Amino acid sequence: MRASARPWTNSANGSALLSGAMHELSVTESLLQVVLRHAGAGGAVRVVSVSVRIGALSDLVNEWMQRYFDYLSRGTIAEGARIRIERIPVTFRCDACGDHFPADPRSRETIRCPRCASEAMTLATGRECFVEGIEVV
Numbered sequence: 001m002r003a004s005a006r007p008w009t010n011s012a013n014g015s016a017l018l019s020g021a022m023h024e025l026s027v028t029e030s031l032l033q034v035v036l037r038h039a040g041a042g043g044a045v046r047v048v049s050v051s052v053r054i055g056a057l058s059d060l061v062n063e064w065m066q067r068y069f070d071y072l073s074r075g076t077i078a079e080g081a082r083i084r085i086e087r088i089p090v091t092f093r094c095d096a097c098g099d100h101f102p103a104d105p106r107s108r109e110t111i112r113c114p115r116c117a118s119e120a121m122t123l124a125t126g127r128e129c130f131v132e133g134i135e136v137v
Helices: 022-041 062-072
Strands: 047-055 082-088 091-094 100-102 121-125 129-136
Touching: 022 047, 022 062, 022 129, 062 082
Parallel strands: 047 082
Antiparallel strands: 047 129, 091 100, 091 121
């Protein structure tokens, strides 16, 4: 099977290979716009890599993001750049005492503050998605 010109389709019959990966397409498109704007403003000739921080609660898949970035960046100074993804762990801030602590909201256990045992909390980290840095030449 030949590689498709569009990373989200099967070149043999044009059928979608996504199974939910379209979210990565729109996010990656936005990231590329940020990268091109800042690299261009800085007079970059070529983007080598892009460091991205993504919260652990995000369902974004690294492989799809790189695949879409490769497709969307063709013909730009970002063509061929690698995306380096760092996952940000999930943390909460206790509304009662202000303590910050890690927890897995996907577990079936009730989340309580380890300091005061309160169940009142606010998500502090884990939903982010932003460009941390751009390596250019």
